[in-house]
Amino acid sequence: MSGYFTEEIPAEELTRQMEVARGVGDSVRALVAATVVTDVDEDDVIEAQRLIDAATAILERRRIDSSFGIRFNSDGRQRNWGNAVEGIRNPVAPPVEFEAGDDRVWAEFSLGPQYEGPPGLVHGGVIALILDQVLGHAAVHAGAPGMTGTLSIRYRQGTKLGSMRTEAWIDRTEGVKTFAKGQISTADGICAEAEGIFIMPRWARELDIDRRSRIGDA
Numbered sequence: 369m370s371g372y373f374t375e376e377i378p379a380e381e382l383t384r385q386m387e388v389a390r391g392v393g394d395s396v397r398a399l400v401a402a403t404v405v406t407d408v409d410e411d412d413v414i415e416a417q418r419l420i421d422a423a424t425a426i427l428e429r430r431r432i433d434s435s436f437g438i439r440f441n442s443d444g445r446q447r448n449w450g451n452a453v454e455g456i457r458n459p460v461a462p463p464v465e466f467e468a469g470d471d472r473v474w475a476e477f478s479l480g481p482q483y484e485g486p487p488g489l490v491h492g493g494v495i496a497l498i499l500d501q502v503l504g505h506a507a508v509h510a511g512a513p514g515m516t517g518t519l520s521i522r523y524r525q526g527t528k529l530g531s532m533r534t535e536a537w538i539d540r541t542e543g544v545k546t547f548a549k550g551q552i553s554t555a556d557g558i559c560a561e562a563e564g565i566f567i568m569p570r571w572a573r574e575l576d577i578d579r580r581s582r583i584g585d586a
């Protein structure tokens with residue numbers, strides 16, 4: 369399976385590169401939000417567009433042929449900068465940065481106006497996106513990673529744009545299947561609950577244990 373590979377970068381240099389990646393990601397995230405809610409005159413919008421196009425031309429001077437993938441370093445750090453939920457250099461990603469405890473993973477984050485579905489509320493597909501990732505992350509954290517086979521969501525109340533928390537844990541494992549549960553909540557309480565089945569794919573079952581546990585650390 370391509371897309372998972374080792375790309376060794378010395379620790380200090382990797383830290384520096386992460387700061388740059390996070391910086392440009394955050395700037396474009398701010399740009400996306402500002403684009404949605406700006407109320408400036410049209411001339412200013414057109415001037416901003418010219419500058420944005422110039423920035424895009426700089427970034428496109430050199431590019432990788434594929435998507436970013438997941439890149440491993442021997443110090444245990446892995447880069448998934450293109451991930452749609454966690455990717456620090458992906459402006460589409462909020463990004464959601466997970467923390468892990470003994471039996472669960474969680475994150476506190478904020479969703480701005482670019483994630484709107486119903487007025488003032490988070491789009492249901494965005495809720496699903498985040499729940500997929502947090503449940504998948506719980507499976508990784510439990511050492512039983514897998515691809516999402518099935519994801520069921522119960523939307524209990526609208527999720528207001530702004531600050532929120534997500535968390536997930538493993539319910540049980542059955543062979544190659546990991547059953548995970550999780551939720552998203554705001555100051556209003558639990559807004560959505562999810563159950564998912566994460567399946568270690570056939571290609572991963574055939575890998576040697578060492579590589580599999582390394583992916584499991586991802």
Ligand SMILES: CCCCCCCC/C=C\CCCCCCCC(=O)SCCNC(=O)CCNC(=O)[C@H](O)C(C)(C)COP(=O)(O)OP(=O)(O)OC[C@H]1O[C@@H](n2cnc3c(N)ncnc32)[C@H](O)[C@@H]1OP(=O)(O)O
Nearest residue numbers: 500501504505514515516517518565567569570572583586
């Ligand atoms: C070392 C492992 C590495 C894994 C990779 C993870 C790395 C993670 C790293 C960092 C990420 C952190 C978090 C990520 C979170 C986000 C995850 C996503 O968004 S994933 C993208 C969306 N999902 C897909 O694109 C899947 C597409 N579907 C497939 O690839 C296959 O259909 C797959 C893997 C789901 C199953 O295919 P088969 O060939 O491996 O499975 P068969 O051998 O037929 O079945 C195994 C068992 O699973 C059940 N099963 C099969 N498909 C099922 C399904 N869709 N739902 C429920 N059960 C299913 C079967 O009934 C069988 O069960 P019985 O062992 O007999 O009890």
